[in-house]
Amino acid sequence: MSERMIDRRALLAGGVAGAMAGPGLVASAMGTGVLRPERDAVRKRVLRVAHITDPHVNAEKGSDRGLAQCLAHIQSQADRVDLIANTGDTVMCVNAVDEASAAHQWNTVRAVFKDCSLPMLHCIGNHDLWGWKPDGSDPRRATGWALDALGMPSRYFHDTRFDRSGWSFISLDGICGSYTGKLDDEQFAFLERTLAALPADRFVCILTHIPIISACGFFDGERFKNGQWTMPGSWMHEDAARLKDLFAKHRNVKLCLSGHMHQLDRIEFQGVTYLCSGAVSASWWGGKYYDCDYGYSIIDLFDDGSLSYAYTTYGWKTV
Numbered sequence: 292m293s294e295r296m297i298d299r300r301a302l303l304a305g306g307v308a309g310a311m312a313g314p315g316l317v318a319s320a321m322g323t324g325v326l327r328p329e330r331d332a333v334r335k336r337v338l339r340v341a342h343i344t345d346p347h348v349n350a351e352k353g354s355d356r357g358l359a360q361c362l363a364h365i366q367s368q369a370d371r372v373d374l375i376a377n378t379g380d381t382v383m384c385v386n387a388v389d390e391a392s393a394a395h396q397w398n399t400v401r402a403v404f405k406d407c408s409l410p411m412l413h414c415i416g417n418h419d420l421w422g423w424k425p426d427g428s429d430p431r432r433a434t435g436w437a438l439d440a441l442g443m444p445s446r447y448f449h450d451t452r453f454d455r456s457g458w459s460f461i462s463l464d465g466i467c468g469s470y471t472g473k474l475d476d477e478q479f480a481f482l483e484r485t486l487a488a489l490p491a492d493r494f495v496c497i498l499t500h501i502p503i504i505s506a507c508g509f510f511d512g513e514r515f516k517n518g519q520w521t522m523p524g525s526w527m528h529e530d531a532a533r534l535k536d537l538f539a540k541h542r543n544v545k546l547c548l549s550g551h552m553h554q555l556d557r558i559e560f561q562g563v564t565y566l567c568s569g570a571v572s573a574s575w576w577g578g579k580y581y582d583c584d585y586g587y588s589i590i591d592l593f594d595d596g597s598l599s600y601a602y603t604t605y606g607w608k609t610v
Contacts, residue, residue, distance in 0.1 A: 335593060339592075341375045342376050343361065343375060344416075344500075344551070344587075347382065347570075348382055348383060348572075349399060357572070360606065361585075361587060362403070365605075366409060374455075377414070379417075382419055382437075393421050393436060397440040412462060423468050447481060456592070460498065465503075466500060466501070472524055472529060474534070479537075491541075492543065494545045495545060496592070501525070502551060503534055504527065504528070504565045508523070510554075535563075539561060546592075550567065568587065568588040578609045
């Protein structure tokens, strides 16, 4: 278990909700929202996405049953979901465990996901890496096991099978073998090429585990000291300015999805919406994290590149 997880758990006695209200979202103290059809007369919804993040499954505390309940809740929506986007930390933590423990966690996840009928798009979280870097001893080291278990073609990719209704989805590895949010140069070059190759009228949604831009981290513990606000590079991308400048060259980038913080916020910056969508596991299956309950987001994507967004709980109670 990471030092950060331990530190953040210790702060549960108090805190501030990370929800930020914006168009299409009514925020409450619970960090939930409702979709509003205020613009539907002039736009057409083309895609409905369920955004899950941070399931942290290992079959303890009922986590496998909790994830199964979340997926069942998504699939039972009367207004059907088209796609599930998972932004990582799918297993509890395999960074420093033996092979048997890693196998147990990933096999548990596989068993839950096999009963999901909806297409699923994934990115990797920091807790999904079996050891931080490949060491030549086993191809499953670092990202290998996660890629196989989740059916991902590589640690970052644009899979055209998920292109639909004028939207494309790009999955990125913002972990890069260390607990720091950023893209390595090879991956940044891939993102530049991919965005340049896409038609200007095709809207883009980007998945990362650690938020590229976020606000809730400023209220996760005592972040203001000696007249300065601080945000660790493990909580928000160190290369946020570089990515922001790249997105400014490609105005069809409309949405960036993330998790990691187990809180909820929505940032609108220079034409891009950044959503941090709470956590399926809330406080690692130990109740709410600050005011954010067990949940996931429903995101409606429209033909003009706009979106509506709501965070919903799925009824799980702490075991």
